Amino acid sequence: MTDPVNPLSGVTTTDLLIEHRREIADLTQRIKNRRLQVCGLYGTPIALVLTLLMWAGSKIFIWLNSDTPSAINNIFGGVAFILGAATVAQMMAEFSDATPWKDSETPVRELRLELSLAEERHVLEARRRTPPPMDRQASYKERIPGEIARLRKESRHYRRVHLTMQWMLFISSAAISAVTAWYDPPQPAKGALIGLGFTVTVVTAASGYFKPRERAFNLQQTADNIEQHTTALELGIAPYSATDEMQNLELFATTVEGMRAEQRMREQQLDQPQQGQQQVI
Template sequence: MTESQNASTTDALIEYRKDIADLQQRIKNRRFQVFGLYSTPIAALLTILVWRGAKIVFWLDVAIPTAINGTFVGIVVFLCAVTVVQFGAEFLEGGFWEDSGTSLRSLKFKLELTEEQRILEARRLTPPTVERQASYKERIPGEIARLRKESRHYRRVHLLMQWMLFFSSAAITGVTAWYDPPQPGKGALIGLGFTVSVVTAAAGYFKPRERAFNLQQTADSMEQHATALELGIMPYAEGEESARLKDFATTVERLRADQRMREQQLDQPQQGQQEVI
């Protein structure tokens, strides 16, 4: 009887996890839909403004080249068509979006209720501490993979910023030497100088290189301890299984706490970092 109850509880928890994953995906899709619903018409308006601004800045006394005119017309027509399709999918009856007319707040509320139901169901069957520690050990590879993924993301952001700085800095010198008239060289120099300033400020503020290093370091340390526990080598070579699992969980939680502290230090201003350190 107990085994059947455990099986039913496990199946219920699995269903709750599926529902939670489905709601999380629906929230992501809905957020993307709302973003596109509002950003596409704004992008069309900005394209028209850029079109008119380019006419005033570069071709005030002459006609805009046909190729450039055609490019702007194509972009505006495409954005308008996408806007019409999105409005139809959102507001017309029978739209092809799953959550048309549903607010993000209601979806998030459903997610909170489902998570609460899962927690209440899990309380009906609380496994022993050793089993929870063993289950915790099995979740560590997923945590390591997540840390490595975030580390690769920040490393790519850092490399992208550096290449933008390289090309923009080199282009400033090239444009300065190439263009003798004030236009369009002046506009290109302004844009390149703006890019260099923005990328430099963003790299100094967000610190993607430091974030990538910290995430990679934490992932390597967690993987080292997981491998040591799996192989039964130091520092998990002695003692009973329950004691080794307890030490492993304590060590991993300490590594995660250190990682969170380093993230908080990176989010603080330079003066605040020195005070924390």
């Protein structure tokens, strides 16, 4: 099915919506860049002043009656030179006519206002040119493979985190016993024992709090279920064996959204304390 066309300009609805999304993405990136520019513009001179004060303070309070070591002077002098050069470069980039910065002398609030207006234009344009339900459901179906890939990527990430934590526990626990048995008394290895015991405690607490194994299992299960329904829709088998394609797409979108909502609910339950999980369950 072809996209509706604007009779005045001949531009399709898809092209217009894509252009709005590009404008929103561009403004979002410009806001991030401008925030970094402002932080550097004001933060670098402050860091320079603090460095000079620390340099002077170390001379006054530590080496008042003697010469400051050359290493200390070299460190403070090098840091001050770098910060001074960065300050001058940023000032030139901000206030010079031939500035390399795209949004120099532009407040962040003005860019955020432009972003809000662009998002409002996108919403109004999308509402005015909303395609029929069957087209939206077909488009939703085409986005499902990306959602499955995202779920599996996150599942692999949490699985790797879980395996890393388990191996750290195995190695640290075994090393504690080995070091304790090797040194008697364990005075030469007291630092190693403290570090290994600290590692075991931290990893155990982090594993119990963040629950990477459960998160990986839930994500993988949701991805497999969505893929199963996607395959059933493509093959036209139950529960998507109706002769009306629009009915199949509607059922598919409803089922997948239910699975995604259930996945989000499971993630919220994992983020809650144990007592809160029992109340929710």
